[in-house]
Amino acid sequence: MSSKIAVVIAVLNEAQIIGSVLQKMPEDIDIIVVDDGSTDDTAQIATTFGAKVVRQTINLGQGIALTTGFMAALMHDYEIIIEMDGDGQHDPHDIPRFVRALQETGCDLVVGSRRLGSSYEGEPFFRRQFLPTLTSVINLFTGYRLTDSMCGFRAFRASSLRRCHSVLRETTGRQYVAAEWFIKFSKAGLTVAEIPVHLEKRQHGISYKGLVRYGWGVMRSIVRGIMWPNV
Amino acid sequence: MMPMPGLPFLGLVVGVSLALLTAYLFWRRTFSFRGFLLLEVALAIFVAAIFFPQLTDFLMSRLRVGVRGLFVLTVGVLGTYLLLYGLYIAHIRQEKMIIKLIQEVALLRYQIEYGGAGHENDEPVLKETSL
Numbered sequence: 431m432s433s434k435i436a437v438v439i440a441v442l443n444e445a446q447i448i449g450s451v452l453q454k455m456p457e458d459i460d461i462i463v464v465d466d467g468s469t470d471d472t473a474q475i476a477t478t479f480g481a482k483v484v485r486q487t488i489n490l491g492q493g494i495a496l497t498t499g500f501m502a503a504l505m506h507d508y509e510i511i512i513e514m515d516g517d518g519q520h521d522p523h524d525i526p527r528f529v530r531a532l533q534e535t536g537c538d539l540v541v542g543s544r545r546l547g548s549s550y551e552g553e554p555f556f557r558r559q560f561l562p563t564l565t566s567v568i569n570l571f572t573g574y575r576l577t578d579s580m581c582g583f584r585a586f587r588a589s590s591l592r593r594c595h596s597v598l599r600e601t602t603g604r605q606y607v608a609a610e611w612f613i614k615f616s617k618a619g620l621t622v623a624e625i626p627v628h629l630e631k632r633q634h635g636i637s638y639k640g641l642v643r644y645g646w647g648v649m650r651s652i653v654r655g656i657m658w659p660n661v
Numbered sequence: 662m663m664p665m666p667g668l669p670f671l672g673l674v675v676g677v678s679l680a681l682l683t684a685y686l687f688w689r690r691t692f693s694f695r696g697f698l699l700l701e702v703a704l705a706i707f708v709a710a711i712f713f714p715q716l717t718d719f720l721m722s723r724l725r726v727g728v729r730g731l732f733v734l735t736v737g738v739l740g741t742y743l744l745l746y747g748l749y750i751a752h753i754r755q756e757k758m759i760i761k762l763i764q765e766v767a768l769l770r771y772q773i774e775y776g777g778a779g780h781e782n783d784e785p786v787l788k789e790t791s792l
Contacts, residue, residue: 464767484771488763498764502771602757 432507435459435529438502439481440495441516445470450480454522463516466495491604494512500591500598512595519629520583528585531625538590538620541576542583542627555639564648568609571656572616576624579612580648583627594618603654606647613655672711679744680704691751700747703740 437459441448449464455461461481465473467489476483484502486495496513505512511530514520524542531540545562565579591598597614601607615622680701687697710717717732726732 482771482775484767486767490763494760494764498767501764501768505768505772506718602760637754 431600435508435512436462436503436506436508436510437512437514437522437525438462438464438499439516440464440467440492440499441468441472441476442466442489442495443470443472444516445472445475447502447518447634448472449475449479449602451516451518451522452476452481456522456525459470459512459525460506460508462499464495464499464502465489466492485578493601493603493605493607497598497601500586502547504592504595505587509587510585511588511591512536512583514583516586519631521628521630524583524627525585526627528583531623532585532587535623536621537623538587539615539622540585541579541622541624542581543576543624544581544629545577545626546624546626547628550657553639559646561643564609564645566627567652571613571652574612574616576612578624580608581627582608590620594620597658600658603647603651605643606651609648609651610655613652614658617658668670669711670694672708676704676708683744686751691755696747696751700744700757703743705739728785 435458436621438453439451439461441463442465444451444622452461452463461476461479462484463476463481464484464486465476466486473483473485482502484498486498499513500511503625510529510532512525514525520542528540529544531537536550559576561580565576568574568579569576594615597611597618601610602612612622683692683697683700683704686692687694692700704718710720721727721732724732
């Protein structure tokens with residue numbers, strides 16, 4: 431294995447789109463796909479595209495799947511671990527920008543921001559009001575100055591993630607773990623930078639996130655983060 | 662027409678049923694020994710209070726509660742809350758165990774298939790579980 435960069439993608443029944451996502455990946459990176467209990471051919475398709483597949487036999491939720499993916503990535507000696515969605519909304523061509531931002535800023539974590547990107551105006555009205563509010567709450571508890579804390583396109587310095595291994599180990603929130611992670615990462619002293627990202631419209635499959643469920647899940651995630659003792 | 666069963670009989674049936682339920686849940690490892698002991702003691706007091714109303718009166722006088730119905734209701738609500746809270750915590754704990762187990766299996770399969778250095782910190786994911 432020569433690559434020092436791994437991309438972790440948590441997927442559930444994305445057989446129709448996962449192939450085209452993996453096809454766009456830069457050549458010099460490893461891909462770890464976490465199959466979160468899919469009932470279609472997602473895992474097989476990912477394997478044919480050269481991805482390493484972690485198979486969770488039962489659907490546990492995106493939060494747990496990502497945690498499993500990070501733990502799998504930390505088994506290797508990668509330097510940078512990138513998290514992105516497998517539904518085609520994140521553009522793999524942005525990956526070099528994340529890597530560059532990590533190197534230039536020296537931060538532990540680089541987060542994609544839809545608000546800084548060009549696609550934010552196309553987001554539904556309620557989501558446009560909702561995301562900044564939740565982000566403000568998270569900023570309040572972390573001291574970060576994020577504009578979009580809920581974007582699932584992020585890059586981690588592997589050494590920083592390794593330092594926060596207990597955060598991963600103790601994550602049991604099935605969904606919306608970002609808020610919990612940010613609060614815990616801030617307690618561990620991790621630094622964060624943001625870069626703009628552009629989101630494509632979902633072409634296949636369905637989103638499992640309703641607005642009320644989403645809000646409730648994030649609030650629970652925030653509480654879990656606050657309850658976490660200082661690292 | 663059958664005579665209505667007395668309050669002590671009903672109390673005994675409820676108390677014994679709940680005691681059996683908590684014993685079963687303890688046997689299934691839903692409750693810890695401490696939780697099981699706490700609930701059994703509470704049920705013993707409940708049954709004793711039914712057979713010996715003087716005990717209720719004594720407790721009421723110590724707590725300076727004048728209305729028996731209010732006292733019994735409060736104790737009942739508190740007891741039910743304790744039982745449900747115990748069940749909820751046990752459910753959360755079991756769910757966490759299952760999640761960790763599935764994660765561990767997935768990571769072991771991954772490690773066998775793709776290699777890797779094993780878990781960081783050399784701690785098993787199932788550190789605190791006893792499946």
